[in-house]
Amino acid sequence: MRKYENDKLIKIICNKCGRKMSVDMDIVKEGVCTVEKDWGYFSGKDGEHHQFDLCEECYDAWIKSFVIPAEIRENTELI
Numbered sequence: 001m002r003k004y005e006n007d008k009l010i011k012i013i014c015n016k017c018g019r020k021m022s023v024d025m026d027i028v029k030e031g032v033c034t035v036e037k038d039w040g041y042f043s044g045k046d047g048e049h050h051q052f053d054l055c056e057e058c059y060d061a062w063i064k065s066f067v068i069p070a071e072i073r074e075n076t077e078l079i
């Protein structure tokens with residue numbers, strides 16, 4: 001969950017555990033997984049936009065629950 005004030009990011013809270021993540025001067029200072037999904041016609045959520053943020057620990061716990069592991073590769077260029 002993100003909070004903005006005057007178009008500046010002031011707060012990110014992990015949607016799963018509720019922990020406030022570190023934000024300084026509009027920049028997130030730790031790993032965060034942001035998921036945004038526009039559900040389409042063949043779903044039961046047609047027309048809905050979902051968005052949530054997870055801290056790195058909750059992300060790790062989430063992907064460990066997958067039957068098929070997430071695909072992970074090294075980026076050759078860092079953002």
Ligand SMILES: [Zn+2]
Pocket residue numbers: 014015016017018019054055056057058059
């Ligand atoms: Zn969390």
